[in-house]
Amino acid sequence: MKHTLYLCLLLLLVSCGPGGNSFRIKGTFRDMQAGELYIYNQNGDHARLDTLTVQEGRFRYKGETDEVTPYILVFPNGVEQVIFAGPNEDLEYEATANDLRNYVVNGNEENKLMNKFREETYTQNPSQVTNTARTYIKDNPLSPVAVYLFAYYFAQNEEVSPTELKDLLKVLRPKHPHNHYLLDIESKLANAERRQAGQSLPDVTLVRKDRKQEKLWQTAKDYNLIIFWATWMPNGTDFLWRVRNATSQQRENGKLRMAAISLDIERYRWEDIIRSDSTTSTLQHYCDGQGFESSAIKTLGIDALPFYILTDKNHRVIESGDDANELNEVIKKHISSHP
Numbered sequence: 001m002k003h004t005l006y007l008c009l010l011l012l013l014v015s016c017g018p019g020g021n022s023f024r025i026k027g028t029f030r031d032m033q034a035g036e037l038y039i040y041n042q043n044g045d046h047a048r049l050d051t052l053t054v055q056e057g058r059f060r061y062k063g064e065t066d067e068v069t070p071y072i073l074v075f076p077n078g079v080e081q082v083i084f085a086g087p088n089e090d091l092e093y094e095a096t097a098n099d100l101r102n103y104v105v106n107g108n109e110e111n112k113l114m115n116k117f118r119e120e121t122y123t124q125n126p127s128q129v130t131n132t133a134r135t136y137i138k139d140n141p142l143s144p145v146a147v148y149l150f151a152y153y154f155a156q157n158e159e160v161s162p163t164e165l166k167d168l169l170k171v172l173r174p175k176h177p178h179n180h181y182l183l184d185i186e187s188k189l190a191n192a193e194r195r196q197a198g199q200s201l202p203d204v205t206l207v208r209k210d211r212k213q214e215k216l217w218q219t220a221k222d223y224n225l226i227i228f229w230a231t232w233m234p235n236g237t238d239f240l241w242r243v244r245n246a247t248s249q250q251r252e253n254g255k256l257r258m259a260a261i262s263l264d265i266e267r268y269r270w271e272d273i274i275r276s277d278s279t280t281s282t283l284q285h286y287c288d289g290q291g292f293e294s295s296a297i298k299t300l301g302i303d304a305l306p307f308y309i310l311t312d313k314n315h316r317v318i319e320s321g322d323d324a325n326e327l328n329e330v331i332k333k334h335i336s337s338h339p
Contacts, residue, residue, distance in 0.1 A: 021066050023089040027052070027059040032097035038074040041065070042082075042148075043181075049074075068110055068144045075100060084110035084144060113145045129153070137168055141175045147182065155185050162189055191301030195320045201226075201311050204296035206261065206286035209271060216296075217315060219284070221257040223335050224315070225327075228297070228307040230263040231273050239306050239324050240273075243283070246327035256335060262287035263297060263305060310334065 035054045039061060052059045052073075063071070068086040075081075079100045085091060091107035102122065105111035117136055121129045133153040137146045150168055154160045169186055176182055193199070203217045216226070225247065229239050240260070247258060260283050264270040267289045274285045288294050292303070300309075309320040310330060319330050 021064045021087040023063055023065060023085045023087065023091065025059075025061040025063075025071075025083060025085065025091045025093055027054075027061070027093040027095070029054060029057045030094070030096045031057075033057050035076070035097075037076065039063075040072055040074070042070040042072050068108070070144065070148050082114065082148060084108065084114065084148075086110070110143060110145050113140060113143060114148075117145070117149070130157075134168070138171055141171050146172060147176060147179060151181060162192065165189060188303055191303050194301040195309060195317055197317050197319060199317050201309065201315045201317055202299055203315075204299050206259075206296055207288040208284075208286060209274065214286070216259065219257060220313060220315065222255045222313045223257070223318075224311045224313075225256060225258045226300075226309045226311070227258070227260050228263065228300075228302050228305055229260060230291075230305055231269045232264065233305050237273060240283075242324035243308075243327065246324065246331055256331075258283045260285050261296070263291045263294070263302075265289055265291045 032054060033056060037052050037054065037059075038049050039052055040049045041063070050061070050063075052061055063085065064087075065085055066087060068084055071083045071085050073081040073083065081095070081100065081103055083091060083093060083105050086108055089107055091105055091111065093103065093105050095103035101118070103118075104115050106115075113136075117132065121132050124132060130153050133149040137149055140146050150172060154165060154168060165185065166189060169182060169189075172179075173182055173186065194201075201216075203215050205213050206216055208214055225243075227239075227243055229236055231237075233239065243258070243260075247256060260274075262270045262285065264287055267287055270285075270287045288296065291297075304322065306324065307320065307322050308324070308327065310318045312318055318334055321330070
């Protein structure tokens, strides 16, 4: 019944509205006669960067979306603004080029809520803005605005603790069960927990160059360094070189085992690289050709490259990270200092 009524309303509005999944934005600047800015869909499913031309202080934009979506306006000076656009909506945007923080968007409830947030936080300091954003998220968990505020003020802020992220996800996830962004953040937090110091790294099945299978812990020593990389990774071979350099003094004392797990899908590229890699005799190479879809990679909680994990003989995580340059200090701290 609800969907039928919604369809009828769309048919009634088709003569005056943008129609279908289309939406329109009419923009006005009080103090800018001409210029260019850009707009893109933040959700990324139909992501593309479009150019908006401002003439006589006005611009128009028409797009398509099947749900309320944050669109981001980007100005030449790097300032970004958000407009929430939904199917069959006409939106009006008003701004002052000399004060881009102070803008208004009318046309739906999401922009009304975001207008209120901007007005309330306009004179607040960063800490106060974060507190206000937290309140808006908890008070409006169903709104796409809450997801946007979570992403902008919390998920992208390295100073926010995993505990706070998880608390806010508990508020948002039940209201947005299929939101890919929230699912991704939730997955990254779970993966990070698996790699925390003291956690036991599980055993997984790996694939050697000869395509034979081998368990990760089939071979283990006092210390085990597992690195994750790929040939398509920027400076992939340089990463191997840095690993070799960081572990050069430990390769002969028998205390350190090194395993390199590649996320390459085209195994022949991987084989070409490891064939010429001088660490092959001491660094055990593995690749199953499934990339991030590998069950071993998912079990170990790896969601970005490069990455390394150092464990003890009981497979407990000692340290992990993504900077090969840090390996020298990690090795000195945990291995060289324990003869």
